[in-house]
Amino acid sequence: MPEKSAHNALSFLMAEMIQHNAERPLRQNTVPSRAAPIDVLSREVEEMELEQQNRQDQRQAHIQQEQQPQPDSDEEPDSDEEYAAAAEAVPPPPTPGPAGCFTAALPPPPSQLAVPPSQPIPRDVTPAVIDTSDIRAFLMRPGPQGAMVQCYIQRRKSGLARLYPTYEVYLKDGEQFLLAARRRKHQKQSNYKVSLDKDDLSRDSSNYFGKLKSNFMGTEFQMYDQGINPDKLAEPQRDGSLAQVRQELATILYKQNVLGSRGPRKMKVLVPNVDEHGTRVELRPTTMEQTMLERYKAAKHEDDIQILRNKQPKWNEQVGAYVLNFNGRVTRASVKNFQLCNHAKDPDHVVMQFGRVGKDAFTMDYQWPLCGLQAFGIALSSFDYKIACE
Numbered sequence: 001m002p003e004k005s006a007h008n009a010l011s012f013l014m015a016e017m018i019q020h021n022a023e024r025p026l027r028q029n030t031v032p033s034r035a036a037p038i039d040v041l042s043r044e045v046e047e048m049e050l051e052q053q054n055r056q057d058q059r060q061a062h063i064q065q066e067q068q069p070q071p072d073s074d075e076e077p078d079s080d081e082e083y084a085a086a087a088e089a090v091p092p093p094p095t096p097g098p099a100g101c102f103t104a105a106l107p108p109p110p111s112q113l114a115v116p117p118s119q120p121i122p123r124d125v126t127p128a129v130i131d132t133s134d135i136r137a138f139l140m141r142p143g144p145q146g147a148m149v150q151c152y153i154q155r156r157k158s159g160l161a162r163l164y165p166t167y168e169v170y171l172k173d174g175e176q177f178l179l180a181a182r183r184r185k186h187q188k189q190s191n192y193k194v195s196l197d198k199d200d201l202s203r204d205s206s207n208y209f210g211k212l213k214s215n216f217m218g219t220e221f222q223m224y225d226q227g228i229n230p231d232k233l234a235e236p237q238r239d240g241s242l243a244q245v246r247q248e249l250a251t252i253l254y255k256q257n258v259l260g261s262r263g264p265r266k267m268k269v270l271v272p273n274v275d276e277h278g279t280r281v282e283l284r285p286t287t288m289e290q291t292m293l294e295r296y297k298a299a300k301h302e303d304d305i306q307i308l309r310n311k312q313p314k315w316n317e318q319v320g321a322y323v324l325n326f327n328g329r330v331t332r333a334s335v336k337n338f339q340l341c342n343h344a345k346d347p348d349h350v351v352m353q354f355g356r357v358g359k360d361a362f363t364m365d366y367q368w369p370l371c372g373l374q375a376f377g378i379a380l381s382s383f384d385y386k387i388a389c390e
Helices: 002-023 032-067 135-140 235-239 292-297 372-383
Strands: 149-156 166-171 177-183 191-195 208-214 220-225 248-254 267-272 305-310 314-316 321-323 338-341 350-356 361-366
Touching (some): 149 372, 166 372, 177 372, 191 372, 220 292, 220 372, 248 292, 248 372, 267 292, 267 338, 267 372, 361 372
Antiparallel strands (some): 149 166, 149 361, 166 177, 177 191, 191 208, 248 267, 305 338, 314 321, 338 350, 350 361
16 A cells, blocks of 8 residues: 555656646757757858859859960950051952963052051151251251151031142141141142241242152152242343242152052152251252262262161051051051051161051151151052052
8 A cells, every 4th residue: 555655656746747747838048959060060051052153153264264265465466456458458469470471460459557556656756856946947957866846737628619628737746837838730740839827828938948840740740849940030030049040848659550559659858868967968969960870870879868668567467467466556447547657777766657547637757857848749649549559
């Protein structure tokens, strides 16, 4: 009996404890305390995996970028401004066939283009520091050595003036006007009057500053200052002082091109020598035999005349055209584009360059031994139509 009573009491006590525990609410941290660390750990693992994957993706992308070939600075740019004449690209020059005959079609007009201006600018095209306080002296004074006087030419042709446009020269910096010229009307051969006033191009004006004339074929040009034609001087004056006789400044020769406009032009420029002090040899011919052209033909020019030739453009397979390096100063193709060098001294040293940058806009850069008037006359000769070269 006592054992049974004790067993019943123990059973009752356990039942009370179970009921008491069942009625008492669970503590907040019983089950969640064990589940929370599992959730946090899983999130951290996922974040670590994502971060590691991102790092791997970035590292792979960097490796692929380094393995890709980088573009060369000499490659053709995408900009239409740099190679604006790519549409005028011409096929390679024809190869001679049997008996010297051409087996391929002749190429169309060449493209002489500018290379990307991102390349370092050589000493030949460094802008010059100039003084235009005396405009007449500046235009007759040889440009500095090793630095270009940078100018641009604006061609104006509209209405009745379309056949006889006006050409105006301005300094690149400051937009200062320098010279203007226009071809004389009703002349069988080209005859340009150069003036210090763009609104006054009269031969009898005090602004008259020079003259450029050509032969009938347009292959020979002669540039003079504002002096008097010796044929118009009286006999006593012709035998006396030559101070009034016009000074011959340049002779420009264009070689006849059997391909017409289908090949690059070839030009040769004769100019008087300039000494180390900047003094130009004065050539005032009074007879035809004394002109630079006739002296050159007779091989009597070595003492006081130097010869400039244009750099021949090179064929570029990538562009499909003839190209010249204008160091960003020329952006459009034209058969008129050229660079002049003294090949006897330095065939790579450019003393003048001229080229198209717009429909009626051109750049004109020059330096020693050329002066502004000489450079303008040479540029005008490039504008003029040439029966034997076009």
